[in-house]
Amino acid sequence: xxxxxxxxxxxxxxxxxxxxxxxxxxxxxxxxxxxxxxxxxxxxxxxxxxxxxxxxxxxxxxxxxxxxxxxxxxxxxxxxxxxxxxxxxxxxxxxxxxxxxxxxxxxxxxxxxxxxxxxxxxxxxxxxxxxxxxxxxxxxxxxxxxxxxxxxxxxxxxx
Amino acid sequence: xxxxxxxxxxxxxxxxxxxxxxxxxxxxxxxxxxxxxxxxxxxxxxxxxxxxxxxxxxxxxxxxxxxxxxxxxxxxxxxxxxxxxxxxxxxxxxxxxxxxxxxxxxxxxxxxxxxxxxxxxxxxxxxxxxxxxxxxxxxxxxxxxxxxxxxxxxxxxxxxxxxxxxxxxxxxxxxxxxxxxxxxxxxxxxxxxxxxxxxxxxxxxxxxxxxxxxxxxxxxxxxxxxxxxxxxxxxxxxxxxxxxxxxxxxxxxxxxxxxxxxxxxxxxxxxxxxxxxxxxxxxxxxxxxxxxxxxxxxxxxxxxxxxxxxxxxxxxxxxxxxxxxxxxxxxxxxxxxxxxxxxxxxxxxxxxxxxxxxxxxxxxxxxxxxxxxxxxxxxxxxxxxxxxxxxxxxxxxxxxxxxxxxxxxxxxxxxxxxxxxxxxxxxxxxxxxxxxxxxxxxxxxxxxxxxxxxxxxxxxxxxxxxxxxxxxxxxxxxxxxxxxxxxxxxxxxxxxxxxxxxxxxxxxxxxxxxxxxxxxxxxxxxxxxxxxxxxxxxxxxxxxxxxxxxxxxxxxxxxxxxxxxxxxxxxxxxxxxxxxxxxxxxxxxxxxxxxxxxxxxxxxxxxxxxxxxxxxxxxxxxxxxxxxxxxxxxxxxxxxxxxxxxxxxxxxxxxxxxxxxxxxxxxxxxxxxxxxxxxxxxxxxxxxxxxxxxxxxxxxxxxxxxxxxxxxxxxxxxxxxxxxxxxxxxxxxxxxxxxxxxxxxxxxxxxxxxxxx
Numbered sequence: 001x002x003x004x005x006x007x008x009x010x011x012x013x014x015x016x017x018x019x020x021x022x023x024x025x026x027x028x029x030x031x032x033x034x035x036x037x038x039x040x041x042x043x044x045x046x047x048x049x050x051x052x053x054x055x056x057x058x059x060x061x062x063x064x065x066x067x068x069x070x071x072x073x074x075x076x077x078x079x080x081x082x083x084x085x086x087x088x089x090x091x092x093x094x095x096x097x098x099x100x101x102x103x104x105x106x107x108x109x110x111x112x113x114x115x116x117x118x119x120x121x122x123x124x125x126x127x128x129x130x131x132x133x134x135x136x137x138x139x140x141x142x143x144x145x146x147x148x149x150x151x152x153x154x155x156x157x158x159x
Numbered sequence: 160x161x162x163x164x165x166x167x168x169x170x171x172x173x174x175x176x177x178x179x180x181x182x183x184x185x186x187x188x189x190x191x192x193x194x195x196x197x198x199x200x201x202x203x204x205x206x207x208x209x210x211x212x213x214x215x216x217x218x219x220x221x222x223x224x225x226x227x228x229x230x231x232x233x234x235x236x237x238x239x240x241x242x243x244x245x246x247x248x249x250x251x252x253x254x255x256x257x258x259x260x261x262x263x264x265x266x267x268x269x270x271x272x273x274x275x276x277x278x279x280x281x282x283x284x285x286x287x288x289x290x291x292x293x294x295x296x297x298x299x300x301x302x303x304x305x306x307x308x309x310x311x312x313x314x315x316x317x318x319x320x321x322x323x324x325x326x327x328x329x330x331x332x333x334x335x336x337x338x339x340x341x342x343x344x345x346x347x348x349x350x351x352x353x354x355x356x357x358x359x360x361x362x363x364x365x366x367x368x369x370x371x372x373x374x375x376x377x378x379x380x381x382x383x384x385x386x387x388x389x390x391x392x393x394x395x396x397x398x399x400x401x402x403x404x405x406x407x408x409x410x411x412x413x414x415x416x417x418x419x420x421x422x423x424x425x426x427x428x429x430x431x432x433x434x435x436x437x438x439x440x441x442x443x444x445x446x447x448x449x450x451x452x453x454x455x456x457x458x459x460x461x462x463x464x465x466x467x468x469x470x471x472x473x474x475x476x477x478x479x480x481x482x483x484x485x486x487x488x489x490x491x492x493x494x495x496x497x498x499x500x501x502x503x504x505x506x507x508x509x510x511x512x513x514x515x516x517x518x519x520x521x522x523x524x525x526x527x528x529x530x531x532x533x534x535x536x537x538x539x540x541x542x543x544x545x546x547x548x549x550x551x552x553x554x555x556x557x558x559x560x561x562x563x564x565x566x567x568x569x570x571x572x573x574x575x576x577x578x579x580x581x582x583x584x585x586x587x588x589x590x591x592x593x594x595x596x597x598x599x600x601x602x603x604x605x606x607x608x609x610x611x612x613x614x615x616x617x618x619x620x621x622x623x624x625x626x627x628x629x630x631x632x633x634x635x636x637x638x639x640x641x642x643x644x645x646x647x648x649x650x651x652x653x654x655x656x657x658x659x660x661x662x663x664x665x666x667x668x669x670x671x672x673x674x675x676x677x678x679x680x681x682x683x684x685x686x687x688x689x690x691x692x693x694x695x696x697x698x699x700x701x702x703x704x705x706x707x708x709x710x711x712x713x714x715x716x717x718x719x720x721x722x723x724x725x726x727x728x729x730x731x732x733x734x735x736x737x738x739x740x741x742x743x744x745x746x747x748x749x750x751x752x753x754x755x756x757x758x759x760x761x762x763x764x765x766x767x768x769x770x771x772x773x774x775x776x777x778x779x780x781x782x783x784x785x786x787x788x789x790x791x792x793x794x795x796x797x798x799x800x801x802x803x804x805x806x807x808x809x810x811x812x813x814x815x816x817x818x819x820x821x822x823x824x825x826x827x828x829x830x831x832x833x834x835x836x837x838x839x840x841x842x843x844x845x846x847x848x849x850x851x852x853x854x855x856x857x858x859x860x861x862x863x864x865x866x867x868x869x870x871x872x873x874x875x876x877x878x879x880x881x882x883x884x885x886x887x888x889x890x891x892x893x894x895x896x897x898x899x900x901x902x903x904x905x906x907x908x909x910x911x912x913x914x915x916x
Contacts, residue, residue: 035188036181038400040350041433045837048350076181089179093171096803099811100636101178102185102350102400127845134837136348136401137636139810140845 007068009034010078024068025049025060028075036076036105040134047133050106050113051075057113059132076105079112087155088112091146099137107133111147120151164718165649166800166865172641173660174398174634183398186370187430189356195224197419197429198275199411200265200282201439202257205508205830206291206304209255209284212265217281222274225422226282228265229254232418235384238475239376239408242608246316248307249474249511251384251414257286258306258473259510260830261439266415268427293830295447295470295505306473306506313506315471316479320486322558323497328462332453334538338530340450341896342522344470344825345443345818346840347515351400352436357416358426365417366393370400371663372407372633373673376607378665380409381417396663402635403815404514405440407675408476437835441513442825444481444504445470448526450489458540460531460549462497465489465523469512471504476513477675478504480604485519487560488876489527492568492597492769493549496558508830516812517875518676520598521819525897528594528880532887542593542884543576550595551769561761565868567795567858568595571771574793574854578773588778589788592884595771598873599764600863601678603757612754613678614686615669618647618694620749622741624719624734626651626658628690631671632683633663637871638804639679643687645800646864650691652716653733669754677869680800681766684864685755694751701740702731757862766860766868770794774817774849774881778889783905785886787817787849790878795856798866805870810851812874818843820879824898 002017009032016031028034028051037060040048044062051060052074053067079086088111091097098104107130114121114129121129126147127140135143149155177183214226229252240246253262265282269275290304297303298313306313329335355369365387371377374394382389399406412429419427431440451464467485471478486500517524535545547569555563572595579591601613617629628647634640644658651657661667671683699714702721706729708714713724722730740749757765772792778785790813799805822841826833834840859866879897887893892907 029188034181035184038185038187038350040352041837043433043836043838046350046433080180085176085179092179093175096172096807098172098175098178099638099807100350100401101174101183101398102187102636104178105181108179127848131844131846134348134350134842134844135811136350136403136815136842137811138807139812139814139851140848141810141851142807144845 003066005065005069007071007073009073010075018065020066022065023061024063024065027065028060034075034077038102038105047110048103048106050109050133052109052113057110076108087150087157090155091149095142095146097138097143097146103133103135107135107143163649165645165655169803170655172638173644174640185351185398185400186354186356186368187351189368191358191426194426194428195268195270196272196275197266197268197416197427198279199263199415200279202260202262202264204257204286204288205260206289207257207286208289209253210287211285213283217267217278220278220281222270223267223278225268225419226265227418228252233386237380237384237409239477240475240479240606242606246475246479251411259508261510263411266419268419268423291508291830293507293509295468295507298505298507306508314503315475315506316482316504318483318486318502320500325462325464325497325499328497329453332461333456335451335453336534337451340448340526342446342525343897344445345515345823346437346825347403347405348842349401349403349405352431352433353410353412353440354430355413355416356426356428357420359420359424361424364391367413367417368395368397369413370406371396372402372635372675374633374663374665375631375670376407376673377409377413384414385417393666396633399635402674403516404675407673433837434835438510438832441476441511443515444478444512446485446522450526450530452530452534454534458538458545458548460493460495463495465500467502469504471506472509472511474511476511478513481514481519485523487763488520489523492551492595494551509827516815517872520876521816521879524596524876525879529883532884543572546595547572561763563767564862565797565858565860566769567856568769570856571769571793571795575771575773578791588780588889590885590888591773591775592881592888593773594877594880594884596873596876597767597769598677598869598876600681600766600869601764602676603760603762603764611670613756614671614682615754616686616690617669618690618751620694620737622738624657624737626653628658628660629668630662630683630687631668632679633674635674638801639674642680642801642804643683646684646687647691650688651695653719677871680867680869681863682755684867686753688864689753690751693753694749697749698736698740701743702736765862768796768868768873772877772881774885776882776885776889778886780890780908783901789850791852793854793856795858796870797858797860797863797868800867808870809853809874813851813878814843814848816875816878820882820899822898
């Protein structure tokens with residue numbers, strides 16, 4: 001029996017019918033075609049599927065899509081404004097804070113949620129903020145430098 | 160000012176904008192019209208005969224389109240060691256026997272993943288269980304069950320390397336020590352699991368999009384296995400979520416998706432689950448080492464004798480190469496005048512062990528660097544000093560094996576020496592361990608038996624000056640697309656954004672062996688440089704004529720300016736020359752071609768990089784837990800083409816190789832991997848990640864493009880050894896088996912205390 005799901009993703013309202021067991025990442029990827037959000041483990045251990053739901057970073061493989069009913073979801077596709085990149089995206093580019101890129105969307109969303117909550121984190125708080133996201137390529141330190149650059153105000157958001 | 164305009168600069172990756180916006184498409188993201196989803200049924204037993212497979216119920220399930228088993232294959236066996244038929248031992252879909260828990264026995268294509276999964280439960284496989292063997296030491300005994308028919312004592316491959324007179328040299332030694340080590344397994348844990356979309360059409364042509372380190376190997380192996388012509392198989396590598404050595408063999412996703420698609424003439428997608436990724440793809444080869452090392456009183460090492468037995472798992476894979484390389488790199492980075500290595504790879508009923516970043520060298524470096532520290536202590540010599548005394552130098556001949564041209568090992572030792580001195584007196588239970596290493600810039604092995612050059616590239620210049628670079632190199636995240644674009648731009652004298660790279664699509668790119676053995680920068684870099692030079696020559700011919708330059712002047716292009724080298728103000732715009740050249744040649748496109756295969760460079764590699772690493776740890780003596788405080792690496796990789804790329808390789812290697820030393824392991828029970836999830840497989844996360852410091856040493860490698868050599872896998876070699884040595888320095892216990900867990904440290908501390916009492 002399918003259920004109705006109404007929510008907004010990256011500011012766009014959606015209304016769809018889904019099986020109740022459908023998880024959020026599946027709705028985003030398969031139903032809405034937003035494939036920027038990845039899946040790396042299905043056990044909420046790797047963080048590749050991290051999105052922001054109602055202001056909080058969540059692992060979208062461990063959230064039923066219906067739990068997002070009436071909510072607001074932000075995915076990596078919602079970070080840039082047109083062709084103007086988000087400060088975090090610019091910082092990731094400058095610092096080489098990604099290699100294969102498969103964890104990057106989740107890493108960016110965890111980073112955004114962290115900075116939204118605490119715009120001036122210490123290095124230790126940055127490390128804590130991305131501890132749920134595995135990156136097998138970079139060794140994290142370039143990601144920490146990128147976030148530090150954003151915290152220092154080196155990357156301004158276009159108004 | 161740098162003599163280069165592009166290389167050595169901090170640039171954005173060419174795939175960067177796509178990757179930070181989530182718009183980069185991976186195989187995992189591909190959806191084709193009319194596409195089906197496949198799943199693979201795998202053996203729950205480590206060793207069993209397949210008596211019967213009944214697929215009838217599964218086939219009747221609504222939504223199931225096809226079920227295939229070994230009977231649907233041509234019954235061929237394969238491996239990347241194509242030159243040696245006896246090592247082509249993997250059917251992928253087993254016909255008569257399964258040899259490890261995870262061996263594929265059937266595959267299903269259905270309208271969605273849930274249906275395919277459900278169908279797997281409906282396939283009835285009747286097995287006759289066979290006695291199994293898991294430990295390589297047991298596998299080579301007379302009474303052990305035979306895993307592959309005709310393979311005596313389960314010995315899959317043996318390797319012998321020898322120079323000098325080892326037995327005589329030991330007699331000359333003042334001091335000899337013998338030690339035993341165990342190097343554990345490790346999972347690659349690519350963030351994108353193995354996956355493939357295969358589409359076979361009514362035109363009888365097969366296209367495969369796949370997450371791979373070598374499109375060319377996959378093209379050739381799929382063609383062999385399915386009885387297709389190579390030219391009818393097109394393999395395309397989209398963006399790829401990591402490889403680390405796990406993705407240059409033909410895998411079950413690629414093969415089963417192709418087989419199902421051929422049966423149905425519909426696209427089929429197979430994505431391995433994370434559990435399959437842990438249990439049924441390949442892994443780092445576990446190795447048991449016995450090493451005898453002899454030296455003079457002054458620390459001059461005269462002889463080394465190494466015996467290794469590796470746990471091969473059920474199939475050869477690239478394990479044969481790992482066996483060879485661990486033997487060769489056991490002599491690194493030192494000048495042993497007398498050296499002997501004997502390696503044995505045993506088949507076992509465990510998941511096949513094969514290539515992983517470092518390819519046998521992280522194991523040999525852990526062993527060698529642990530033992531040299533023990534030797535230094537016994538002889539009362541400083542660890543840096545003993546490495547200086549024996550370390551390789553430029554233009555060194557490894558007797559009968561290899562010629563090392565550039566080598567900056569001694570400068571690296573100096574830098575690490577300074578670093579340690581700067582750290583000064585350390586608090587209690589803190590220690591710094593040192594580890595030196597070297598690695599190859601691509602292998603000179605052709606066991607794939609291909610007549611193609613090892614690397615090739617094509618450069619095409621469009622009328623507007625934009626350059627299309629075609630190469631078979633595979634960017635799996637390491638950044639070869641960026642590095643090769645930089646090399647192309649530098650050689651051609653244009654800007655990085657003038658280059659558009661088309662890589663790893665066998666339909667349009669020349670063959671390349673792929674991304675393994677740290678080969679792309681040097682080998683593909685040379686091919687790209689040659690192709691760019693060929694295209695540039697065609698432009699310069701026209702430019703010289705147009706400028707009316709005296710024949711004695713050389714012409715070149717730099718920063719889009721075509722000019723006389725000695726009179727750079729006399730020149731023309733690159734864009735104008737491109738138009739004129741094409742116009743002047745009756746419209747013929749400017750195409751440059753390049754290729755590279757190492758010749759007269761010994762048996763191993765055309766070039767070697769070197770480095771020294773210092774790891775600092777702090778041990779809690781109550782719990783055995785220790786913290787990685789800092790990892791500082793002095794390294795040299797020839798001319799630095801892409802500095803951001805090298806930083807990433809280095810820091811990433813600390814996470815992976817640190818994990819090998821610190822926490823990563825795959826414990827098994829009767830052939831079953833006990834931690835097949837990211838929740839249970841411990842990796843270094845951001846909170847455990849140490850500070851990393853990089854100390855660059857300049858060298859120039861004559862064989863490399865602009866003097867460059869590898870900076871990928873070598874960096875994975877030193878860390879486990881450095882950690883082991885650091886723990887010893889901190890609390891005086893030596894752990895000889897990886898990983899160095901708190902439990903082992905605590906046990907050793909207790910034993911030490913008991914001995915002291």
